[in-house]
Amino acid sequence: MYKKTRLSFCTIEIYEHTIVGTIDDGVDLTLEKSSEIIEVAINHFKSEPFVYIANRRHSYSVDPIIYKYNSELKNLKGFAIVIDNLYDNTIEIEKIFSHKPIDTFESLDDALAWSKRIIEDAK
Numbered sequence: 001m002y003k004k005t006r007l008s009f010c011t012i013e014i015y016e017h018t019i020v021g022t023i024d025d026g027v028d029l030t031l032e033k034s035s036e037i038i039e040v041a042i043n044h045f046k047s048e049p050f051v052y053i054a055n056r057r058h059s060y061s062v063d064p065i066i067y068k069y070n071s072e073l074k075n076l077k078g079f080a081i082v083i084d085n086l087y088d089n090t091i092e093i094e095k096i097f098s099h100k101p102i103d104t105f106e107s108l109d110d111a112l113a114w115s116k117r118i119i120e121d122a123k
Helices: 031-045 065-070 089-097 108-122
Strands: 003-006 010-014 018-023 050-055 076-082 102-105
Touching: 010 031, 018 031, 018 108, 031 050, 031 065, 050 108, 065 076, 065 089, 076 108, 102 108
Parallel strands: 018 050, 050 076, 076 102
Antiparallel strands: 003 010, 010 018
């Protein structure tokens, strides 16, 4: 990990080509809050490709429309979701809104490995 940042509603960890967001328990992840995370990513990665990993260790709600807007970022190459229950139906709804590769994983290590492959494929 290169850098760890705390926003009012989450913790952000920045890796070589990946940003990991761990949203606090009970948060309603709106487009506005998602934009704060994306701003951190853009400030760090500039035009370099990156992947966003949602590390869902806590219970929170997600407005799936964020995937539509965030998918418009050219250097954002994919979304990974780390979750205990890979069969969570809400993930399928989120996938409908994404125009980028999106996958689910049971561990952060697996998501980071996937992220590395997505970045390598993008180059």
